[in-house]
Amino acid sequence: MKTIFEISSSGRTAVEIPEPEVPEEEIVLEQRDELNLPEVSEIDVIRHYTALSRRNFGVDNGFYPLGSCTMKYNPKINEDVSRFSGFTTMHPYSPEKLVQGNLRIMYELQEYLKEILGMDAVTLQPAAGAHGELTGVMIIKAYFESRGEKRNKMLVADSAHGTNPASVSLCGFELEEVKSTSMGELDLDDLKNKMSKDVAGLMLTNPNTLGLFDRNVVKIAEILHKNGSLLYCDGANMNANTGIAKPGDIGYDVIHVNLHKTFSTPHGCGGPGSGPVGVKKHLADFLPAPMVAKSREEYVLDYRIRKSIGRMKAFYGNFNVMVKAYAYIRAIGAEGIRAVAENAVLNANYMRVKLMKHYHLQYNRICQHEFVLSDEGMPNHVTTLDIAKRLLDYGFHPPTIYFPLIIHGAIMIEPNETESKETMDSFIDTMIGIREEAEKNPDLVKKAPLTTPVTRLDGVQAARNPKLCYPC
Amino acid sequence: MNFIPNTAEQRRDMLKDIGVSEIKDLFKDIPESIRLKTPLKLPKGMSELELRRAMSELADKNKQLVSFQGAGAYSHFIPAVVNHIISRSEFYTAYTPYQPELSQGILQAIFEYQTMICRLTGMAVANASMYDGASALAETAIICKTRTKRNELIISKTIHPEYRETVRTYANANSMKVVEVDFEEGKTDMKKLKSLINENTAGVMIQSPNFFGMVEDVKAIGNIAHEKNSVFVVCVNEATSLALLNPPGDLGADIVVGEGQSFGNAVNFGGPYLGIMAVKSDFVRQIPGRLVGETTDTEGRKGYLLTLQAREQHIRREKATSNICSNEALCALAAGVYLAATGKKLRDIAKLNYYNSHYLYNELKKHEKILFGNDFFNEFVVKINGLDECFEKAVKSGIIPGVKLERFYPELKDCLLVCATETATKKQLDKLLEVLG
Numbered sequence: 061m062k063t064i065f066e067i068s069s070s071g072r073t074a075v076e077i078p079e080p081e082v083p084e085e086e087i088v089l090e091q092r093d094e095l096n097l098p099e100v101s102e103i104d105v106i107r108h109y110t111a112l113s114r115r116n117f118g119v120d121n122g123f124y125p126l127g128s129c130t131m132k133y134n135p136k137i138n139e140d141v142s143r144f145s146g147f148t149t150m151h152p153y154s155p156e157k158l159v160q161g162n163l164r165i166m167y168e169l170q171e172y173l174k175e176i177l178g179m180d181a182v183t184l185q186p187a188a189g190a191h192g193e194l195t196g197v198m199i200i201k202a203y204f205e206s207r208g209e210k211r212n213k214m215l216v217a218d219s220a221h222g223t224n225p226a227s228v229s230l231c232g233f234e235l236e237e238v239k240s241t242s243m244g245e246l247d248l249d250d251l252k253n254k255m256s257k258d259v260a261g262l263m264l265t266n267p268n269t270l271g272l273f274d275r276n277v278v279k280i281a282e283i284l285h286k287n288g289s290l291l292y293c294d295g296a297n298m299n300a301n302t303g304i305a306k307p308g309d310i311g312y313d314v315i316h317v318n319l320h321k322t323f324s325t326p327h328g329c330g331g332p333g334s335g336p337v338g339v340k341k342h343l344a345d346f347l348p349a350p351m352v353a354k355s356r357e358e359y360v361l362d363y364r365i366r367k368s369i370g371r372m373k374a375f376y377g378n379f380n381v382m383v384k385a386y387a388y389i390r391a392i393g394a395e396g397i398r399a400v401a402e403n404a405v406l407n408a409n410y411m412r413v414k415l416m417k418h419y420h421l422q423y424n425r426i427c428q429h430e431f432v433l434s435d436e437g438m439p440n441h442v443t444t445l446d447i448a449k450r451l452l453d454y455g456f457h458p459p460t461i462y463f464p465l466i467i468h469g470a471i472m473i474e475p476n477e478t479e480s481k482e483t484m485d486s487f488i489d490t491m492i493g494i495r496e497e498a499e500k501n502p503d504l505v506k507k508a509p510l511t512t513p514v515t516r517l518d519g520v521q522a523a524r525n526p527k528l529c530y531p532c
Numbered sequence: 533m534n535f536i537p538n539t540a541e542q543r544r545d546m547l548k549d550i551g552v553s554e555i556k557d558l559f560k561d562i563p564e565s566i567r568l569k570t571p572l573k574l575p576k577g578m579s580e581l582e583l584r585r586a587m588s589e590l591a592d593k594n595k596q597l598v599s600f601q602g603a604g605a606y607s608h609f610i611p612a613v614v615n616h617i618i619s620r621s622e623f624y625t626a627y628t629p630y631q632p633e634l635s636q637g638i639l640q641a642i643f644e645y646q647t648m649i650c651r652l653t654g655m656a657v658a659n660a661s662m663y664d665g666a667s668a669l670a671e672t673a674i675i676c677k678t679r680t681k682r683n684e685l686i687i688s689k690t691i692h693p694e695y696r697e698t699v700r701t702y703a704n705a706n707s708m709k710v711v712e713v714d715f716e717e718g719k720t721d722m723k724k725l726k727s728l729i730n731e732n733t734a735g736v737m738i739q740s741p742n743f744f745g746m747v748e749d750v751k752a753i754g755n756i757a758h759e760k761n762s763v764f765v766v767c768v769n770e771a772t773s774l775a776l777l778n779p780p781g782d783l784g785a786d787i788v789v790g791e792g793q794s795f796g797n798a799v800n801f802g803g804p805y806l807g808i809m810a811v812k813s814d815f816v817r818q819i820p821g822r823l824v825g826e827t828t829d830t831e832g833r834k835g836y837l838l839t840l841q842a843r844e845q846h847i848r849r850e851k852a853t854s855n856i857c858s859n860e861a862l863c864a865l866a867a868g869v870y871l872a873a874t875g876k877k878l879r880d881i882a883k884l885n886y887y888n889s890h891y892l893y894n895e896l897k898k899h900e901k902i903l904f905g906n907d908f909f910n911e912f913v914v915k916i917n918g919l920d921e922c923f924e925k926a927v928k929s930g931i932i933p934g935v936k937l938e939r940f941y942p943e944l945k946d947c948l949l950v951c952a953t954e955t956a957t958k959k960q961l962d963k964l965l966e967v968l969g
Contacts, residue, residue, distance in 0.1 A: 074873040081958035082891035116637030118625030146591025152802030161593030187663035188858035226845035226855035273561040328862030329638040330628035332804030370701030374666035374694040375802025393577025396534035480537040512633040514835035522827035
């Protein structure tokens with residue numbers, strides 16, 4: 061498909077700019093020579109981007125069982141209400157009394173998340189999950205600094221998301237990995253061996269990236285706390301446990317959640333997301349400012365956070381994403397929140413038992429919201445990548461592949477609660493069909509996809525000779 | 533409403549297939565002691581009809597007035613095509629394009645966005661987006677440190693105060709020292725900068741147009757930075773200015789970061805916005821975030837994918853250039869559509885910003901104390917005795933006249949930052965003059 065630059069034609073435009081109503085004052089600033097942007101008409105813009113959209117695939121197009129990403133349906137009402145001009149036109153520096161609606165949404169969202177997570181305070185400032193992690197790890201660092209304790213080490217499970225170790229080193233901590241057991245849980249002996257007065261904390265995803273609830277989590281919290289260390293929860297997998305158990309009750313000191321996963325806000329091809337962070341009382345003084353507070357009947361921005369780590373971004377976070385998450389919680393209520401987790405876990409277990417007869421499943425246990433298959437034992441050297449690519453031909457978005465790293469050729473499937481049994485059955489049948497193809501016609505699977513706008517792309521060439529711009 | 537399609541009967545069948553008798557059995561790995569015994573204390577759920585009503589009441593609690601506020605969040609005209617395109621659910625309900633065969637749409641759109649940003653900034657490589665301008669600037673602290681193996685940042689006090697705070701947060705976590713350089717006549721004090729810069733200066737950060745709207749002498753500051761082999765970072769907070777002014781890349785910037793909200797994204801009470809980051813070609817291995825590259829498929833057809841991923845957290849883990857994963861892709865898409873639609877006319881839009889704000893400046897200058905010179909883009913600082921009272925009066929007549937500066941700069945008591953974009957009509961401008969007069 062042509063680029064927007066190739067369809068540009070001199071003299072065309074998609075907008076008309078009104079004449080100035082005020083005098084055209086001479087411009088005293090040094091100006092650029094040319095402005096090399098496309099010249100296209102309005103219909104060109106619409107046809108170009110509409111054509112691009114048809115070469116894309118979202119949750120609305122079909123099943124998207126991307127593990128660890130919770131690609132649930134995004135209710136349309138949330139999109140509609142988030143576009144009310146009463147929300148979208150508000151300036152962040154408007155006097156508080158003029159933006160009471162926005163501040164109330166933020167305040168109540170903070171309160172709802174506190175209740176769901178079992179935490180004492182929640183900041184909405186982080187713009188994404190990884191941004192929340194960074195905030196959380198900075199809080200841990202600041203906490204020990206304020207106590208005059210020199211703890212320079214953070215522990216991370218070997219099954220962790222890549223963002224965990226990256227957040228740790230971005231905060232200047234030394235990283236140590238803790239092994240998983242053959243049951244897919246954190247190895248308590250390895251954890252105990254690694255505990256020392258240098259350990260600031262442990263980052264743990266629970267349910268973990270294998271989709272398993274770590275049965276020792278209460279013990280893990282005790283081991284950490286006995287050592288004076290803190291326990292961080294990567295809440296990316298919170299969809300499995302909302303309304304079932306509160307991370308705060310488990311013993312976590314800090315948690316981030318992803319509004320664009322658990323709370324149904326769309327992922328927008330990679331963002332914007334929103335990654336609120338919840339903390340227990342002893343860490344509340346370290347949160348980024350401002351928080352939204354309620355003073356009598358008025359909502360205000362509270363900048364008086366005593367030992368705040370500082371700001372993580374300008375203004376107050378991804379407000380428009382918060383509006384959607386807020387609307388979602390209001391729509392489903394307490395009963396709905398619990399039903400989300402129950403049905404997400406039910407769906408995942410249903411798919412697990414159906415697929416484990418045909419694909420290798422390393423951890424054969426009741427799972428939470430997701431489970432991990434692998435390509436072990438696939439005939440004719442058909443790999444996880446081949447299976448994923450073949451799924452594209454059948455109109456499915458593939459699961460997360462090659463993650464977690466501790467399972468060779470991982471295929472991580474997360475169906476979530478918004479999918480019906482019929483949709484899952486059709487995916488299961490397709491997976492079984494691909495297994496048969498791998499036996500009878502492996503070349504077909506290895507060449508897949510065959511029906512997409514492009515076939516497999518040459519990543520080596522792209523990295524060796526990077527073309528990151530359309531040439532001038 | 534709970535958006536769950538499976539019927540009670542289907543759920544029963546599924547439980548039977550799994551081999552358990554009730555849903556509770558699926559949670560038996562969770563220790564009894566921590567399982568919730570009572571329902572969460574949340575409001576009852578509601579129907580779509582009730583929800584729309586409730587949300588509409590909340591939106592009505594905000595007051596939509598005529599606003600002359602800028603300071604990092606700019607109200608611009610957004611052509612209708614922008615919202616129509618970003619409302620296509622093939623885009624907004626998709627995840628990060630890890631499967632390129634199924635994501636050519638967003639990959640090509642981002643490739644085009646990267647190209648437009650390179651052309652606007654005069655840089656060689658732009659990434660697919662950062663969270664916002666402030667966090668983009670903060671992440672450059674790490675690039676400066678990696679490149680120079682030095683530990684100190686010099687940051688101009690004319691950079692947006694909340695951006696400076698964000699830089700300090702990231703720098704603290706990285707044990708970097710941040711030194712602020714003061715301003716003179718609304719611009720970075722170059723004499724002071726020269727006296728502060730030293731062999732340990734990893735990077736020099738400025739913003740232009742700066743927080744007061746003033747256009748800095750980018751080239752001269754760049755020379756000072758480069759004399760000490762420090763990385764020169766230029767932040768552009770009001771992206772519309774790029775259509776009119778010399779590109780920072782032509783003035784010596786090693787890294788250009790900025791806030792792209794002005795390109796087709798609503799003010800939205802501060803977010804989501806669009807962090808721009810663009811670098812010189814030899815910084816490509818240090819740039820954080822996603823990069824879309826062009827390549828070919830097995831049939832020799834052109835295609836796009838995420839490339840140079842060896843920099844990123846999912847491959848490099850603790851050795852990654854950043855921990856960023858989600859970005860602001862949909863905001864970048866909005867920017868791409870906006871820039872395609874406005875095209876070369878963006879310069880005319882930028883000029884309207886200039887004319888409208890300079891009209892206010894010239895008129896106000898007749899009676900009020902204007903703090904700095906007229907070499908600003910679309911916002912400037914005016915001192916009004918009894919500002920608080922005047923501000924309240926303006927609000928009562930339906931106008932928010934600007935952003936008070938005292939909370940950011942205690943030395944600027946009674947000072948107001950006034951911004952006028954292309955959206956202001958002469959009638960509104962004159963009304964502002966009337967209430968401030």
